[in-house]
Amino acid sequence: MSTWGEGLRPVTTVLAEDAALLREGLGGLLERFGYRLVASVDDADALVAAVDRHAPDLVITDVRMPPTFTDEGLRAAVALRARHPGLAVLALSQYVERTYAAELLDSGGTAGVGYLLKDRIGDVEEFLDALRRILGGETVVDPEVISQLLRDRADPVRRLTPREKQVLGLIAEGRSNAAIGRLLVITDAAVSKHIANILVKLDLPPEQDGHRRVMAVLAYLRHST
Incomplete structure (x- = not known):
């Protein structure tokens, strides 16, 4: 050294x-x-x-x-x-x-x-x-x-950037990826990237793919209450 x-x-x-x-x-x-x-x-x-x-x-x-x-x-x-x-x-x-x-x-x-x-x-x-x-x-x-x-470990939503929290909030409102893109004036690819980052930061493994968006919304709601 x-x-x-x-x-x-x-x-x-x-x-x-x-x-x-x-x-x-x-x-x-x-x-x-x-x-x-x-x-x-x-x-x-x-x-x-x-x-x-x-x-x-x-x-x-x-x-x-x-x-x-x-x-x-x-x-x-x-x-x-x-x-x-x-x-x-x-x-x-x-x-x-x-x-x-x-x-x-x-x-x-x-x-x-x-x-x-x-x-x-x-x-x-x-x-x-x-x-x-x-x-x-x-x-x-x-x-x-x-x-x-x-x-942050106790509340993984704290790991998200402000933009990622915004995207997750829109997911919680039931918005589609296309609708999120229109509302935030970003591309579909950017929306997908934000969502991928959200799922990783919330420790939602790929094998739970069918439920990951729902689980992400539940995490968001717990954080918001």
Whole structure:
């Protein structure tokens, strides 16, 4: 495992953060403590390109980045872990983006992974300790992230994106795929993709295909009451 210190090469790091002041501050902190910052970027596409180009040891990424400021950084981190199993990843966020947080933490790989809320990393030593643990192969997760993910397991509808909840609500109203597409102004293929994602996130296995839509509606109704 790459590390830093006397006689050892520094940890090569890619930092992705759209807020310029925070990006500069984190970059300066990393370099001060011996990390080698090979790229500092402000969007998810640039993050992916930088990792593919530099093959770093560590990625530190904001979760919400341009263009939609939803979960671009987190989705990029999940994809990068799949492509680079030895890549250590730390995701930072103001909020818990539940849809992809579990995927990142369950993404496997040979390196560590972490998810921390930004308001919990004010202590420099704690932040550096989290990085050391991640580089050592551990999983480091903010307690609030764990709490929300556990709530998601109790209520799987929480895993759905706002659009997926909208689609499921229309299914509960008895709308067909074509009607859902017309109402939401999306293609039939997009509707089918949303429904497939809903069924997976609600843990409805394919062998129950004849009842999956009904079971999805029941889950939605339980969540809504």
